[in-house]
Amino acid sequence: MHQYQSLKVEQQGAIAHVMINRPAKANAMDEAFWTEMVQVFDWVDQTDSVRVAVISGAGNNFSAGIDLTMLAQAAGDMVQDVGRNAERIRRNILRLQAAFNAVDECRKPVIAAIHGYCIGGAIDLIAACDMRYATGDAHFSIKEIDMGMAADVGTLQRLPHLIGDGMMRELAYTGRAVYGDEAAQLGLVNRVYADHGALIEGVMDIAAQIAAKSPLAIRGTKEMIRYSRDHSVADGLNYIATWNAAMLQSEDLKLAVAAHMSRKPAEFAD
Missing domain, CATH: 1.10.12.10 (Lyase 2-enoyl-coa Hydratase, Chain  A, domain 2)
Incomplete structure (x- = not known):
C-alpha cells in the first residue's frame, strides 16, 4: 500500500479504510491532504477489490478543517494585479473542491465515521460522503462564517440535500456547534455511538454488509x-x-x- 503524508490507507478485505492522519494537528487539512484525497479516491474507484470506503480521523478528532497555515500562505502569494489574484484564488478553490468531488463521484459508497471536531472543511468532506455516523461528543460547525468567509468547498451546495435548506442556513449563518444527538435529529448523521471504538466497529459492520452485496x-x-x-x-x-x-x-x-x-x-x- 502506498504511503501518504496526511492520510493512512488500509484495505481490510473489500473495505478501504482512509484515515486523516495528523492527530497532533487535530487532523487539520494541510497542502498534502488535498492532493492525496484525489489520489486515494481514484484508487478506491479504480480498484475492483475495494467495494466500499470508510473515512475516519486518527487520534481525538475527525478533522478541524483546513490548516490555517494554508490560508496564510495563500495571502502571502498575492501580487499587485487584482485580476491575476482573483484568477489564482479561483483556481485554488477549484483544486480544493476536486478533493471532495472525488469522494462524491467515487463509484463506491463512502462512509464517514466522525468523532471529536468536525468543523469547517470537514463538514464539506462529510457532506460529500454517502452516509455519516458519529459519537455523541462529535462537534460539528460550519466555521467558515467565523473566519469572515463563505464555505466554498461543497457544504453550501450539498448540505441542503441532507438537513434541509432552512437548517443549513441557520448553521451556515451562525456557525453554532451541533453535537452528535442533535446531528442525528437533523439527519446529518444516521446513528450515534457511545464512543470511538463502538463507532468504528459499527461503521465497519455496515461497510461489510454493503461489501457483501452485488x-x-x-x-x-x-x-x-x-x-x-x-x-x-x-x-x-x-x-x-x-x-x-x-x-x-x-x-x-x-x-x-x-x-x-x-x-x-x-x-x-x-
Missing part, C-alpha cells in the same frame, strides 16, 4: 441516487430504465436470485 448493484444504486439529486424525477426514471437495460443482464442478478431461493449468501465477482 458490486454492480451497489455502484448502479449510487449512480442513480447521485443523478436523481441533480435532475428531475422524469430524467431519473429515464436514466434508470436505460441503465438497467444493460445491468439486468448481469450474472449478479442470477446469483442473487439463486442465493435467495437457497437461503445461502451469494458470492459476487469484483
Whole structure:
C-alpha cells in the first residue's frame, strides 16, 4: 500500500479504510491532504477489490478543517494585479473542491465515521460522503462564517440535500456547534455511538454488509441516487430504465436470485 503524508490507507478485505492522519494537528487539512484525497479516491474507484470506503480521523478528532497555515500562505502569494489574484484564488478553490468531488463521484459508497471536531472543511468532506455516523461528543460547525468567509468547498451546495435548506442556513449563518444527538435529529448523521471504538466497529459492520452485496448493484444504486439529486424525477426514471437495460443482464442478478431461493449468501465477482 502506498504511503501518504496526511492520510493512512488500509484495505481490510473489500473495505478501504482512509484515515486523516495528523492527530497532533487535530487532523487539520494541510497542502498534502488535498492532493492525496484525489489520489486515494481514484484508487478506491479504480480498484475492483475495494467495494466500499470508510473515512475516519486518527487520534481525538475527525478533522478541524483546513490548516490555517494554508490560508496564510495563500495571502502571502498575492501580487499587485487584482485580476491575476482573483484568477489564482479561483483556481485554488477549484483544486480544493476536486478533493471532495472525488469522494462524491467515487463509484463506491463512502462512509464517514466522525468523532471529536468536525468543523469547517470537514463538514464539506462529510457532506460529500454517502452516509455519516458519529459519537455523541462529535462537534460539528460550519466555521467558515467565523473566519469572515463563505464555505466554498461543497457544504453550501450539498448540505441542503441532507438537513434541509432552512437548517443549513441557520448553521451556515451562525456557525453554532451541533453535537452528535442533535446531528442525528437533523439527519446529518444516521446513528450515534457511545464512543470511538463502538463507532468504528459499527461503521465497519455496515461497510461489510454493503461489501457483501452485488458490486454492480451497489455502484448502479449510487449512480442513480447521485443523478436523481441533480435532475428531475422524469430524467431519473429515464436514466434508470436505460441503465438497467444493460445491468439486468448481469450474472449478479442470477446469483442473487439463486442465493435467495437457497437461503445461502451469494458470492459476487469484483
